[in-house]
Amino acid sequence: MKPAPFAYHRPTSLDEALALLARYGPDGRVLAGGQSLMPALNMRLATPAALIDINRVPGLDGIAVEGDALVIGALARHDALEHSALVARHAPLIAQAMPHVGHRAIRARGTLGGSVALADPAAELPACLLALDAVVHAAGPEGAREIPAARFFRGIYITALREEEIVTAVAVPWRAQAGARASMSSPGATATAPSSASPRTVAWTTASSARRVLPSAASARCLCVPRAPRRPWSAGPSSPTGPPKRRAHSRAIWTRRATSTRAPPSGDTWRACSSPVAWARCSVDATVAISLTVNGAPVRRRVEPRQSLVDFLRYEFELTGSHVGCEHGVCGACSVRVDGAVLRGCLMLAVQCDGSRVETVEGVAATGEARDLQQAFAVENALQCGFCTPGILLTAQDVLARRPDPSPEEIREALSGNYCRCTGYHAIVAAVRRTAEARARA
Amino acid sequence: MSRIEAGRSYIGVSVVRPQTARLLGGRGVFTDDVLLPRMLHVAFVRSPHAHARIVAIHAAEAAALPGVAAVVTGEAMASVCSGWIGTLAHFQGMKLAMQRPLAVGNASWQGEPVAAVVAESRALAEDGVARVRVAWEVLPAVTDPATALDPATPVIHPELGDNLAFELSLTSGDPEAAFRQADVVLSETFTMGRHTGVTLEARAILADFDPAERQLTVYHSFQAPNMMQDVRPDCLNDWIYSTREGREGQ
Numbered sequence: 001m002k003p004a005p006f007a008y009h010r011p012t013s014l015d016e017a018l019a020l021l022a023r024y025g026p027d028g029r030v031l032a033g034g035q036s037l038m039p040a041l042n043m044r045l046a047t048p049a050a051l052i053d054i055n056r057v058p059g060l061d062g063i064a065v066e067g068d069a070l071v072i073g074a075l076a077r078h079d080a081l082e083h084s085a086l087v088a089r090h091a092p093l094i095a096q097a098m099p100h101v102g103h104r105a106i107r108a109r110g111t112l113g114g115s116v117a118l119a120d121p122a123a124e125l126p127a128c129l130l131a132l133d134a135v136v137h138a139a140g141p142e143g144a145r146e147i148p149a150a151r152f153f154r155g156i157y158i159t160a161l162r163e164e165e166i167v168t169a170v171a172v173p174w175r176a177q178a179g180a181r182a183s184m185s186s187p188g189a190t191a192t193a194p195s196s197a198s199p200r201t202v203a204w205t206t207a208s209s210a211r212r213v214l215p216s217a218a219s220a221r222c223l224c225v226p227r228a229p230r231r232p233w234s235a236g237p238s239s240p241t242g243p244p245k246r247r248a249h250s251r252a253i254w255t256r257r258a259t260s261t262r263a264p265p266s267g268d269t270w271r272a273c274s275s276p277v278a279w280a281r282c283s284v285d286a287t288v289a290i291s292l293t294v295n296g297a298p299v300r301r302r303v304e305p306r307q308s309l310v311d312f313l314r315y316e317f318e319l320t321g322s323h324v325g326c327e328h329g330v331c332g333a334c335s336v337r338v339d340g341a342v343l344r345g346c347l348m349l350a351v352q353c354d355g356s357r358v359e360t361v362e363g364v365a366a367t368g369e370a371r372d373l374q375q376a377f378a379v380e381n382a383l384q385c386g387f388c389t390p391g392i393l394l395t396a397q398d399v400l401a402r403r404p405d406p407s408p409e410e411i412r413e414a415l416s417g418n419y420c421r422c423t424g425y426h427a428i429v430a431a432v433r434r435t436a437e438a439r440a441r442a
Numbered sequence: 443m444s445r446i447e448a449g450r451s452y453i454g455v456s457v458v459r460p461q462t463a464r465l466l467g468g469r470g471v472f473t474d475d476v477l478l479p480r481m482l483h484v485a486f487v488r489s490p491h492a493h494a495r496i497v498a499i500h501a502a503e504a505a506a507l508p509g510v511a512a513v514v515t516g517e518a519m520a521s522v523c524s525g526w527i528g529t530l531a532h533f534q535g536m537k538l539a540m541q542r543p544l545a546v547g548n549a550s551w552q553g554e555p556v557a558a559v560v561a562e563s564r565a566l567a568e569d570g571v572a573r574v575r576v577a578w579e580v581l582p583a584v585t586d587p588a589t590a591l592d593p594a595t596p597v598i599h600p601e602l603g604d605n606l607a608f609e610l611s612l613t614s615g616d617p618e619a620a621f622r623q624a625d626v627v628l629s630e631t632f633t634m635g636r637h638t639g640v641t642l643e644a645r646a647i648l649a650d651f652d653p654a655e656r657q658l659t660v661y662h663s664f665q666a667p668n669m670m671q672d673v674r675p676d677c678l679n680d681w682i683y684s685t686r687e688g689r690e691g692q
Contacts, residue, residue: 002565004572044572306565320475321468325642333642361468378462386465387472387643421642 001327003041007050008288008305008351011057014139017166020052022141026163028052031352032075032114035106036123038347039328042308051305053352060113060168063087069135069171074113078123082107090174093132097124103417105395106329108341109348113167116152119159126153134172140165290354294319295363303350310334310345312353313360321361321390325419332418335391336360342398361390370397373435382431384422392418396432405436473646473663481648482511485567487557487574489549492583493598496547496576499557504570509562513570516546516556523677536608539599548581550598 011017021028027049031037040046054060054075061075063084070090072081081087082098101107101115101124115123116136129136129149136152138145141164152160161167287302294317301316308327313319313336325333327346334345337359364370373396376382383389392415399406399414406414411432412425420428464470487499501513525540545556559570582596589595590605597605621627647662658678664670 002563002568004569005565044568304565314475318477319468320472320477321470323472323643324474325644331642365467374463374466377466378458379456381456381459381462383462383465385641385643386461386470387641389465389470390468393466419642421640 001042002308002311003306004044004047005304005306006041006048007286008053008349009050010053010055010354014054014057014060014166014168017052017054017057018139018141018164020050021166022164024048024050024052030054030117030166032117033077033109033111034114034347034349034352035102035110035329035344036114036118036120038308038349041306042327042346051349054166055352065090065174066171069173071137071169071171072112073169074111074116074167076112078102078107078110078112078115079104081112091128091132091172094125094128094172097128099413100124102329103332104398104414105332105335105342105344105417106347109343112170116170117159117161117167119153119155119157121156129153129170129172132172134170136161136167137169137171138162138165139168144168146171288351288354290351292353292355293357295359295366301350305349305351307350308334308346309336309338309343309348309350309353309358312350313345313358316350319360319362323387323390325387330417330419331388332391332395333388335394335418337364337394337398342394361393364394364397372438373397373400373431376431376434376438377428380427380431380434382423382427383420388418388420392420392428396428396435399432400436400439405440406432408433472643473648473661474643476648476661478648478650482560482562483564483567484558484560485564485571486544486555487559487571487576489545489552489554489556489578491549491578491580492552492585493581493596494549495579495581496545496549496556497579498577500575500577501557503575504559504573507561507566507570507573509566510559510570511562512558512560513574514544514558514560516542516544519544519558520546526673526677533608533610537602538607539602549578 009020011020017030021030029037029046029048029051031051031053032055037046041048057075060073061077061080062071062073063076063080063086064071065086070086072087072091076084078098078101081094084095088095098107102110102122110123112125114120115125116129119126121127126149128134130153132149134149136147136149138147138161140162145165147160154160287304289300289302291298291300293299294313299317301312303312303316307315310322310324313322314324322336322345323333324346325331327334329344329347332344335342336345337343338348338353339357365374370393373393377389377393383392395415395418396411399411403410408429411429415425415428415432496516499515501515504510505513520542523543525542527538527540529536529538539550543555544558545554549556556576557574559567559574561567561570584590584595584598584605595605597603599605641663643663645663647660647664650659650661651657652659658674660667660670660674662670
């Protein structure tokens with residue numbers, strides 16, 4: 001479950017990113033939030049020669065009303081969409097769909113542009129944008145292009161985006177949606193929706209909740225339109241297996257892999273690695289120098305681009321409290337804090353943390369900021385084998401920082417991305433509640 | 443009879459487990475947390491087929507990869523480690539094929555390991571796996587227990603004679619008479635998926651062999667280390683003088 005080697009680039013402008021994408025062609029992949037791409041890399045379902053990390057391209061994360069559309073930048077994170085007042089006002093469907101995307105740690109990192117460009121149905125956004133008649137803005141060597149969602153999404157993980165293009169924003173028309181918003185907030189009010197509504201608006205007003213509109217929009221218009229492969233499936237390593245969703249995913253990736261050329265481009269990034277670190281000894285990759293703080297201490301290292309943040313912490317610093325469980329963002333055992341946000345250590349590369357403040361359970365234990373929470377876990381016996389506990393502690397501390405008096409339901413929702421296979425969660429919820437009550441009294 | 447007073451007995455009193463402080467501080471030592479000198483990592487080449495003959499394994503490219511220490515095939519492994527037949531003494535008549543660390547000749551389930559790549563990191567070992575090429579002759583798979591004993595169904599393990607692992611028939615009273623006398627007899631077939639408990643800590647094993655002492659120390663994420671301590675010397679013949687096993691957690 002470790003990615004194949006790739007080169008890493010961190011452009012600081014859109015033009016630079018587009019130039020890199022043009023240079024690598026089909027072997028270059030754009031890295032945004034990484035919450036859909038990193039699992040595919042970890043499972044080696046995707047093996048790009050280079051990642052072009054656009055997280056530090058400025059100006060791509062805005063949310064603003066422009067004319068009769070709400071324009072959301074590609075780097076706007078799911079978390080920002082969930083809590084933006086503008087999104088809540090002008091595109092409430094998106095705001096209401098966001099809590100259904102992964103878990104908080106996923107939403108803190110995942111982006112609108114990534115979900116759109118990869119057409120990942122688990123991100124809910126493809127179906128939302130389809131229902132809202134949104135327009136996808138893409139930039140490429142030929143300039144900017146605007147693609148209506150109905151033409152953009154061609155199937156699960158398949159879009160009309162060209163290999164040399166980057167999604168820059170999504171424009172959601174909002175003027176015509178007043179009636180639709182009314183029905184979203186009061187499910188029984190469908191009959192009062194404007195009769196002059198467009199087909200899109202009708203589909204929306206007849207749904208009483210985001211949960212209902214998403215599958216209907218998806219099945220009717222988006223998710224069952226397979227694209228003919230350019231080569232037979234047998235070009236892949238073997239026949240796709242598993243549930244239909246995963247088969248489609250694998251097919252798309254294997255097709256791309258089978259139809260792409262693997263010759264590495266020339267350039268200084270491809271010089272042979274001479275790092276003394278054992279795992280960096282590979283012929284097609286180069287280490288990258290990063291500096292960051294780990295549990296408050298400034299550190300500098302050279303890292304292989306493919307190394308995940310959690311492996312970096314475990315192998316470079318022997319901080320083995322953050323555990324490696326599923327390695328595709330599901331279990332939460334690898335949870336770490338990056339610049340104050342609890343994230344998946346398996347879905348973020350160490351090289352992306354250049355300049356960041358990284359904290360692990362060992363650091364939190366050392367500062368004593370969660371001593372009461374740790375004590376409550378002990379008193380409530382909220383752990384058995386203890387494998388998941390570091391991730392759950394960090395997530396619980398994050399919940400309490402965001403919401404000092406969470407209800408048991410809110411605690412369960414917040415911890416839904418952290419699996420525990422021993423205790424059955426009751427004691428964990430009780431420990432978080434006990435801590436909240438004690439802190440309220442203090 | 444008087445109540446036992448709280449504080450004077452463990453009965454009726456919540457007791458904080460002594461190891462919680464360590465686990466809550468991120469100081470637990472699970473198998474993957476153990477770091478030893480000269481540690482190598484292994485990744486496996488697995489069968490993509492439920493039943494297939496291994497025609498050839500081309501491992502030279504993987505073995506030449508920098509950082510790869512060895513590529514081991516089933517034949518090479520069989521010379522140092524025999525297999526294990528996991529029958530249980532209290533299931534009289536149970537028969538199972540010998541399960542080897544790596545398949546020899548045939549793979550009989552999808553995912554069965556057929557070669558091991560040992561390297562200086564897990565990532566490098568996986569790089570090696572991606573470079574091992576296996577030539578397969580795909581054989582008919584047996585996936586339906588309802589037809590597994592039909593004469594037309596191929597026998598997966600020829601040395602066992604058929605595909606029947608174990609048969610147990612329990613009868614109490616006279617069920618035939620009960621059915622005959624019943625007012626209504628309902629017949630229904632139920633289908634259910636296979637379930638298994640899976641820990642969050644993935645399967646992991648770390649083996650440390652000291653040739654000077656001829657001692658093998660094994661750390662693994664498995665609930666019965668003492669059982670393994672009994673099994674392992676049997677498989678490894680006289681390679682081991684003594685074993686120690688350990689596990690964090692439960």
